[in-house]
Amino acid sequence: MPTLALIATGGTIAGAAASATDTSGYTAGALGADALLAAVPQLADVAQMRAEQPFSLDSKDMGPAHWLTLGRRAQALLDDASIDGIVVTHGTDTLEETAAFLQLTLAGAKPVVLTAAMRPATALSADGPMNLYAATCVAAHPDSAGRGTLVSFGDAIFPALGVRKGATHRLDAFAGATAGAIGRNDPVRYFVPPPATPGPLVTLAADLAELPRVDVLYVGAGTPPELIDLLRANGARGLVLALPGNGSLPAAWEAPVARAVATGIPVVRASRVGLGAVNRKALDDQLGTLPAGELPASQARVALTLALAAGTTATLDRLFDGR
Numbered sequence: 071m072p073t074l075a076l077i078a079t080g081g082t083i084a085g086a087a088a089s090a091t092d093t094s095g096y097t098a099g100a101l102g103a104d105a106l107l108a109a110v111p112q113l114a115d116v117a118q119m120r121a122e123q124p125f126s127l128d129s130k131d132m133g134p135a136h137w138l139t140l141g142r143r144a145q146a147l148l149d150d151a152s153i154d155g156i157v158v159t160h161g162t163d164t165l166e167e168t169a170a171f172l173q174l175t176l177a178g179a180k181p182v183v184l185t186a187a188m189r190p191a192t193a194l195s196a197d198g199p200m201n202l203y204a205a206t207c208v209a210a211h212p213d214s215a216g217r218g219t220l221v222s223f224g225d226a227i228f229p230a231l232g233v234r235k236g237a238t239h240r241l242d243a244f245a246g247a248t249a250g251a252i253g254r255n256d257p258v259r260y261f262v263p264p265p266a267t268p269g270p271l272v273t274l275a276a277d278l279a280e281l282p283r284v285d286v287l288y289v290g291a292g293t294p295p296e297l298i299d300l301l302r303a304n305g306a307r308g309l310v311l312a313l314p315g316n317g318s319l320p321a322a323w324e325a326p327v328a329r330a331v332a333t334g335i336p337v338v339r340a341s342r343v344g345l346g347a348v349n350r351k352a353l354d355d356q357l358g359t360l361p362a363g364e365l366p367a368s369q370a371r372v373a374l375t376l377a378l379a380a381g382t383t384a385t386l387d388r389l390f391d392g393r
């Protein structure tokens with residue numbers, strides 16, 4: 071039987087409300103890792119679990135410092151010969167950022183599987199226990215090796231990159247990139263083979279204290295491009311634009327974007343649409359922008375943050391363009 075580490079970080083999966091019918095007025099992260107495990111005695115049939123809790127938060131309150139803490143702990147567990155894989159319980163709100171961070175920084179073939187819940191643990195028909203069970207089955211399954219960081223939610227398995235929260239209340243709240251889920255639970259099975267080149271995009275320096283700041287700017291009809299200069303003056307080192315359509319940059323933004331790029335602020339063109347890619351076009355060569363490919367703006371931000379931390383954005387072409 072495999073031995074898995076459970077890293078509990080809070081979220082609704084660990085949420086508690088005053089009543090079983092209250093699914094909105096609850097405290098995320100109120101329950102500890104032991105309570106999550108105690109709710110699913112069936113885990114004993116799947117794996118031996120070793121639980122730890124580096125912090126307990128509503129994931130809306132997580133940030134780059136938490137990614138660093140979690141990433142360092144996960145890498146130490148992956149390097150531990152007595153651990154066969156990792157399950158991370160997390161809030162749904164920023165799960166996609168943490169998943170991208172782990173995918174882009176962790177080394178090793180052992181599975182890392184994030185899961186979460188839409189209803190607090192105290193709710194009637196709470197979805198957390200089954201999600202934790204399913205994620206544990208995924209992490210324990212031999213076919214999960216070499217696939218990097220995965221997200222197991224409901225009966226779907228998604229690769230970390232491209233996954234996003236796509237619904238504010240639905241129980242099947244997560245969606246993948248254009249290709250969708252790569253596998254299903256019950257039992258665990260994959261539709262596609264593991265990627266040819268798993269491995270981290272970036273190896274972070276062990277003494278790195280904080281990550282560079284990258285902001286996402288949501289661009290609507292008529293949004294003033296001067297916001298770019300405001301963010302730059304306020305300390306942003308890189309920008310991701312959540313643009314309309316397939317990454318359409320309004321004409322008034324072209325000069326300010328080119329100026330930002332010329333002064334060393336990389337700018338990524340992502341889309342504010344929930345699904346589909348932003349592909350490279352001639353404008354990118356003209357302005358020096360990077361198209362986000364299949365990554366949502368939230369994950370393009372994480373990728374750019376890491377590239378800046380590593381001192382080069384050259385690696386992003388391959389990641390975003392799939393080249």
Ligand SMILES: NC(=O)C[C@H](N)C(=O)O
Pocket residue numbers: 080081082083098127128129130160161162163164186187188189
């Ligand atoms: N469903 C959830 O987990 C939402 C919660 N606000 C969180 O992200 O921690």
